[in-house]
Amino acid sequence: MALMTGDEYVESIRRLKMKIYMFGETVDNPVDNPILRPSLNSVKATYDLAQLPEHADLMTAKSHLTGKKINRFCHIHHSTDDLVKKVKMQRLCGQRTASCFQRCVGLDSFNSVFSTTYECDRKHGTKYHENFLEFLKEAQEKDWTVDGAMTDPKGDRGLSPGRQADPDLYLRVVERRKDGIVVRGAKAHQTGICNSHQVLVMPTIAMGPEDRDYAVSFAVPLDAENLFMVIGRQSCDTRKLEGSDLDVGNREFGGVEALVIFDNVFVPNERIFLNGETDFSGMLVERFAGYHRQSYGGCKVGVGDVLIGAAALAAEYNGAHKASHIKDKLIEMTHLNETLYSSGIACSCEGSETASGNYLIDLLLANVCKQNVTRFPYEITRLAEDIAGGLMVTAPSEKDLRHPRIGPYLDKYLRGVASTPTEDRLKIMRLIENLTLGAAAVGYRTESMHGAGSPQAQRIVIARLGNMERKKALAKNIARIK
Amino acid sequence: MPKRVFVKYCGGCNPHFDRRALCLKLRTALPQLEIVEAHPENEHDFVAVLCGCRAQCAEHSELRGRSGKKLISAAGDYPLLEESIKKALLSD
Ligand SMILES: Cc1cc2nc3c(=O)[nH]c(=O)nc-3n(C[C@H](O)[C@H](O)[C@H](O)COP(=O)(O)OP(=O)(O)OC[C@H]3O[C@@H](n4cnc5c(N)ncnc54)[C@H](O)[C@@H]3O)c2cc1C
Numbered sequence: 001m002a003l004m005t006g007d008e009y010v011e012s013i014r015r016l017k018m019k020i021y022m023f024g025e026t027v028d029n030p031v032d033n034p035i036l037r038p039s040l041n042s043v044k045a046t047y048d049l050a051q052l053p054e055h056a057d058l059m060t061a062k063s064h065l066t067g068k069k070i071n072r073f074c075h076i077h078h079s080t081d082d083l084v085k086k087v088k089m090q091r092l093c094g095q096r097t098a099s100c101f102q103r104c105v106g107l108d109s110f111n112s113v114f115s116t117t118y119e120c121d122r123k124h125g126t127k128y129h130e131n132f133l134e135f136l137k138e139a140q141e142k143d144w145t146v147d148g149a150m151t152d153p154k155g156d157r158g159l160s161p162g163r164q165a166d167p168d169l170y171l172r173v174v175e176r177r178k179d180g181i182v183v184r185g186a187k188a189h190q191t192g193i194c195n196s197h198q199v200l201v202m203p204t205i206a207m208g209p210e211d212r213d214y215a216v217s218f219a220v221p222l223d224a225e226n227l228f229m230v231i232g233r234q235s236c237d238t239r240k241l242e243g244s245d246l247d248v249g250n251r252e253f254g255g256v257e258a259l260v261i262f263d264n265v266f267v268p269n270e271r272i273f274l275n276g277e278t279d280f281s282g283m284l285v286e287r288f289a290g291y292h293r294q295s296y297g298g299c300k301v302g303v304g305d306v307l308i309g310a311a312a313l314a315a316e317y318n319g320a321h322k323a324s325h326i327k328d329k330l331i332e333m334t335h336l337n338e339t340l341y342s343s344g345i346a347c348s349c350e351g352s353e354t355a356s357g358n359y360l361i362d363l364l365l366a367n368v369c370k371q372n373v374t375r376f377p378y379e380i381t382r383l384a385e386d387i388a389g390g391l392m393v394t395a396p397s398e399k400d401l402r403h404p405r406i407g408p409y410l411d412k413y414l415r416g417v418a419s420t421p422t423e424d425r426l427k428i429m430r431l432i433e434n435l436t437l438g439a440a441a442v443g444y445r446t447e448s449m450h451g452a453g454s455p456q457a458q459r460i461v462i463a464r465l466g467n468m469e470r471k472k473a474l475a476k477n478i479a480r481i482k
Numbered sequence: 483m484p485k486r487v488f489v490k491y492c493g494g495c496n497p498h499f500d501r502r503a504l505c506l507k508l509r510t511a512l513p514q515l516e517i518v519e520a521h522p523e524n525e526h527d528f529v530a531v532l533c534g535c536r537a538q539c540a541e542h543s544e545l546r547g548r549s550g551k552k553l554i555s556a557a558g559d560y561p562l563l564e565e566s567i568k569k570a571l572l573s574d
Contacts, residue, residue, distance in 0.1 A: 053519035054502050057540055058493025081541075088495035088539070095495075305496070 002068045003060070004143040006048035010040065012142075013195060016221070019228035020194055020258075027231075030194050034240045036231070038254030038439075042101040043145055043195045045253070046073055046093055058089040063140050064357075065133065073103045074140045076114050077359040083348035087298035091341065094302020098435065100255030100443035102145070102192025104295045109148030109200045110136060111358055112287035113217060117273050118356030120280040128217075128273045129356070135219050135271060139198070146219070147196040149187040149260065150288055152204040161207065161214040171201065171262060172213040173275065180268040181275060183216060187260045191451075193229055194258060196222055201262075203274070206282030215281040217274035218267040226265045229258040234439040246398040246427060249434025255443040286461075287360060292452035293370030294361045297344015300373055303435065303444050304337040304380055310431045311384040317425040318389060318416035329383045336376040343369035364465040367458040374455040377448045381436040392429040392436075401426065485549075485571045486516045488526035490542050497534020499557035504532055511564055515571060528552075528570055530563055 004012065013031055020027040022035065030036045050059035050071050061075040061082065062068070077083050086107070093101045114136070117128035139146060152161075155169035164170065171185025183201075193199060200219045207215050220227065234255075236248070245251045274280060312330055315321035347365035354360050385392065391414065400406050401423065415422045434440045449455070475481075489505045508530070509517045518526075529547035533540050533555040545551070549570040554563050 053489075054491040054494050056493070056520075057491060058495060084539070085493065088493055091495045092493065302495075 002063075002066075002070050002141055002143060003050055004047050005051060006044040009044055009047045009143070009145070012197065013040065016197065017223045018194060019223075020231060021228065022231040035237055036194060036256060038099070038240065038250070038252060039102065039192065039256035040195045042097040042099050042253045042255060043103055043192060045097050046071065046101055046103045046145075047143070049093065049096065055092060058085055058092055061085075065137050065140065068140070070140045071143055073107045073145070074110065074136075074143065075107070076136070077111055077351070078357065079359060080349050080351045083294070083351045083359055083361055084345060087294065087341070087344040087348055090295055090298025090344075091302040091305070094299045095305050096302075097253040098250050098303055098306040098431070099253045099440045100191060100299065100447060101253075102147075102195060102255060104299060105148030105191055105292065106139075106144075106146030106196070106200065108288055108291035108295060109146065109150075109202060110139070111291055111360075112284055113200065113202065113273050114358050115354040115356040115360065116280055116284040116287060118354075119283065120274065120277050122355070123279075124277055126275075126277065128275075131270050132273050135273075142197070144197040145192065145195060147190055147193040147199045147222075147260075148288065148292075149190055149193070149199050149201045150204050150285070151188050151190075153186050153188050153259075154204065161205075161211045170204065170211075170214045171216065173216050174213075174264065176275075180266055181216070181218070181272060182264050182266050183218070183262050184264050185262055187262075189232070189257050189450075190229070190260045191255065191257050191447075193222065193260055194231065194256060198222065199227075199260065200273075202284050202288055203281045204285065206285060207278040209278055211281075212276045212278055215274055215276055215278040216272075217284060218272045220265060220267055220271065224265050226263045227260065228263070229260045232257040232259065232442075234442050236434070236438040240439075244398040246401070246423070246430055249430035249432075249438055250440060254439055255447075257442065286363070289453050289457065290361055290363045290366045293366040293373075293458065294344055294347050296373040296448065296452060297340050297342075297347070297366075297369040300377055300444065300448055301337055301341045301344065303440070304333070304340070304377065307380060307384050307432070307435050307444070308333045308337060310428050310435070311387040313428045314384075314388045314392075314425075314432060316417070317420045317428060320387075326387060329387055333380045333383050336380055340369065340372055340376055343372060363461060367461040367465070370452055371455060371458040371462065373448045374458070377444055381441075381445060384432055385436055388429060388432045391425075392433045395426055395429050484514060484516045485527040486518060486521075487512075487528045487530055487567060487571070488521055488545065488547070489517060489519050490529060490531045490540055490545055491519070492531075492533040492535075492538070492540035494534050499534065501532040501534055504554075504557065504560055504563075507560065508564065508567070512567060512572070515567070528567055530554075530567065 152170040161170035175182035347361040350362035529551040531553035552566040
């Protein structure tokens, strides 16, 4: 198959019998659930776009394993050009969905597990890379969406995995059998998990020898026995139940996160990619985090493109677009957005080959990229809210707009420039609301802060890779200090 | 059999013009040619590479046009493209 159409993807998810809870109930048909469907549509867009000739150059790649054309979300980067194209693809997907399209965690976990298993095998004589290649081949052939699951609940942040009051607060191996392992624990904040075919689990931190049972990586299908998920709430989520296109801001697309529980899940040997080799846990975490920090230099930029466009339209619709401060704010938003893009591109161009042959981004620049992402979208949303005016949070509902008696008043009093229909103005207000403090703000704001690691995690890497000794030597040289 | 022009696009992450609209314009302007956007082969009578910006990142190194290849990255360059195709495929 290698490339599924969007519709084939939707049907493939429908066939999976996942155990999903939301609002205290099981969700038997997640595909058609109005709260979840927009998030499925965002993933579907990654399949639809791959079918279009005008996007094929970014959305598809040639598999280094089979030579077949595959979706770039299943690709192993083999050059800096591949890394650059990844960022551009993510920008495109962000532009088309104005939300988190969820599929990059899988891509980032593929690439980090690929190189880490190779190096682990070389040191320990294990067979994880072979296992992983078989999994990857199947993922490419079946065009899977894979959830990259790193974040454990972590309990007391001051304690290591083995010292927690409850040993399951980090996912761990609870039984080693001849044919595989049994794992117990959970992964938190899992993006797109209910829209994925498989989950690829990785450890969440570097570990010492005493944490052997926690240094585990593997893949299982999402309908695996004893695996279930609880969907996270999003701001304004139940608006999607009201049947209003206007009030949701983005009718078609959205993101989703869930807490995923592994309540004694069996993993067969051939799907294990790390099992006790604690010395490779840190490498896997660093590489996954690095790739994912690069990702945000693409996806958030694409969403930013939409928000900047929405702010510019809001100004046109209320007639303030010619004011110099409005123009300047739009320039500032663009400047911030393109700065994010610059570091996404820069860490890709400066990528290098790993021992396994795939390409890793420049880790310092990827961390700088993500550090900027923890700040700039907040400033961009601040400026968008400034330009939008208060109506973005005080506008009445679509039902009021359609009401035979009240509607004409709203149409009259909420109009900006005479030539723009009030309804169009309200649509842009709702889109800005959606992105800045509604359902999509989960992805555009808080995910920008914590996704791929909280700000301090990047600062630790920046401190380590910043080459301070050389900077001091340069200063001494200029100042003529011996 | 009409001569065939293969239109190859860049990935379109931030195009400054509508690349597909230019392809349609080509189809309208040159009805005697077959203008295709997807084709498994590498060799064509002519290859038109439409890039959305000056980065010109479309991967076209393996594509060959027997009578020529032309890359443009701005809507204003369209006349040059049409002219090159006419010259290469319709001059006699
Ligand atoms: C929308 C969204 C989507 C996400 N998607 C995914 C996904 O698909 N897959 C995935 O694996 N993860 C995902 N994540 C998880 C993300 O990587 C984590 O949120 C991030 O690593 C922070 O962990 P936490 O949320 O547990 O925050 P916490 O650990 O509770 O951090 C809160 C604060 O405490 C500080 N802190 C924490 N521990 C320490 C310590 N030991 N010492 C000093 N300070 C500390 C942090 O720096 C931060 O300031 C997602 C997160 C979000 C918000």
